[in-house]
Amino acid sequence: MPGELACARKNPRQQIKLISEWWGARNLFCPNCPAEALSLPPNDTEVCDFMCVRCGERFEMKAMNSPIGGVVPDGGYCAMMRAIDEGRTPNLFLLHYERNDWRVTNLLLVPQVAFSTSAIEKCAKLPGRPYALCKILLRNIPPLAKIPVVKEGKALSAGTVRAVYNRIIELRHEPVHERCWTLDVLRIVQSLGEKPFANDKVYAFAHELEKLHPDNRHIKAKIRQQLQVLRDLGFLQHVSSGLWRLP
Numbered sequence: 001m002p003g004e005l006a007c008a009r010k011n012p013r014q015q016i017k018l019i020s021e022w023w024g025a026r027n028l029f030c031p032n033c034p035a036e037a038l039s040l041p042p043n044d045t046e047v048c049d050f051m052c053v054r055c056g057e058r059f060e061m062k063a064m065n066s067p068i069g070g071v072v073p074d075g076g077y078c079a080m081m082r083a084i085d086e087g088r089t090p091n092l093f094l095l096h097y098e099r100n101d102w103r104v105t106n107l108l109l110v111p112q113v114a115f116s117t118s119a120i121e122k123c124a125k126l127p128g129r130p131y132a133l134c135k136i137l138l139r140n141i142p143p144l145a146k147i148p149v150v151k152e153g154k155a156l157s158a159g160t161v162r163a164v165y166n167r168i169i170e171l172r173h174e175p176v177h178e179r180c181w182t183l184d185v186l187r188i189v190q191s192l193g194e195k196p197f198a199n200d201k202v203y204a205f206a207h208e209l210e211k212l213h214p215d216n217r218h219i220k221a222k223i224r225q226q227l228q229v230l231r232d233l234g235f236l237q238h239v240s241s242g243l244w245r246l247p
């Protein structure tokens with residue numbers, strides 16, 4: 001990244017915003033369509049950092065000079081929950097850079113459909129603030145929906161990134177409330193690290209799912225339904241009665 005731009009700003013947050021926008025506008029491509037570049041929004045009223053002029057997809061970027069952990073601080077809690085509910089979440093780029101030489105080390109893309117209520121945690125309201133902020137719990141997002149774009153300093157091909165994005169984006173056809181369930185069950189089956197696996201292995205997470213979805217009293221039936229949804233979407237293969245495998 002062009003670190004020399006830092007001298008144009010005093011505030012470190014403004015420095016990285018300027019530098020990462022410069023870099024993004026010259027290096028990012030659209031994962032949703034064949035567009036080879038993303039653009040900066042035409043004015044500051046847009047609530048996104050980048051957009052694709054070809055397909056209209058919106059992107060936010062959060063840059064950090066430390067490795068991308070399991071939790072990312074975000075904006076207002078109510079606004080985020082409303083955006084999820086109304087299907088308005090943007091795609092999120094998480095950029096990890098080295099500040100000493102302004103090098104991009106890692107870049108992760110979380111597609112817009114991967115945000116579920118399970119991945120948002122409300123922070124305590126701070127004194128003097130009009131509303132509570134939230135954190136994005138990356139650990140509650142399925143591994144498949146955290147797409148590497150740059151990994152340990154090496155860029156992945158646009159074709160590789162688009163192939164994974166196109167798989168995940170299939171979830172947009174599901175209503176938001178159902179999608180939250182599907183994402184949770186996908187995360188759990190990806191965490192099993194076994195193939196094939198039986199329903200019982202997923203039932204073992206019933207208590208965790210109960211806490212994430214307190215309004216549902218038929219957890220095992222819901223799990224079975226969501227395993228079938230994952231099969232229909234191509235994320236799972238049905239082996240035999242009550243037995244599944246990741247493709």
Ligand SMILES: [Zn+2]
Nearest residue numbers: 030033052055
């Ligand atoms: Zn596009």
